[in-house]
Amino acid sequence: MRKRLGVVLVAGLAATVVSVLPAxxxxxxxxxxxxxxxGTSPAGPVDKQVTLQCAPIGGTHPTAEAACTALIAVGGQFxxxxxxxxxxxxxDYWPTTVTVTGTWRNKPVYFTKTYSNDCExxxxxxxxFHF
Structure with missing residues (x-):
């Protein structure tokens, strides 16, 4: 009986410890x-925005996995x-400016660059930046 009581007490203590530990x-x-x-294009103004999450992959970027792979290859340095x-x-000169904000490895990111056109x-x- 004593052995059984000890097992019950240990099990109860373990459950209590687990329940008070922060998740x-x-x-x-x-x-x-x-x-x-x-920017501008032959079809008119360009004004687009997408999100990208890497590891895990997500967001609204149309090719999120490929974009993450490319960024990982350069250590997040755009x-x-x-x-x-x-x-x-x-x-053709239809200037397009891309701006990136957010975090990479929990560090703030700000990148901006103007290209001669959307294709560039x-x-x-x-x-x-193909989105």
């Missing part, structure tokens, strides 16, 4: 970003995104 929060995503694109190979854009924004960022 651990889920880790923050690798990236939580908002992209904005404004200025290091390579130009996509094998693609060309016309020389896409190709010049390895399609991260």
């Amino acid at each position: 651990t929060a889920a880790p923050a995503p690798l990236a939580n970003l908002t992209f904005a694109k404004v 200025s290091l995104l390579p130009r996509a190979e094998g693609y060309g854009c016309g020389a 924004a896409s190709v010049g960022s390895n399609f991260v």
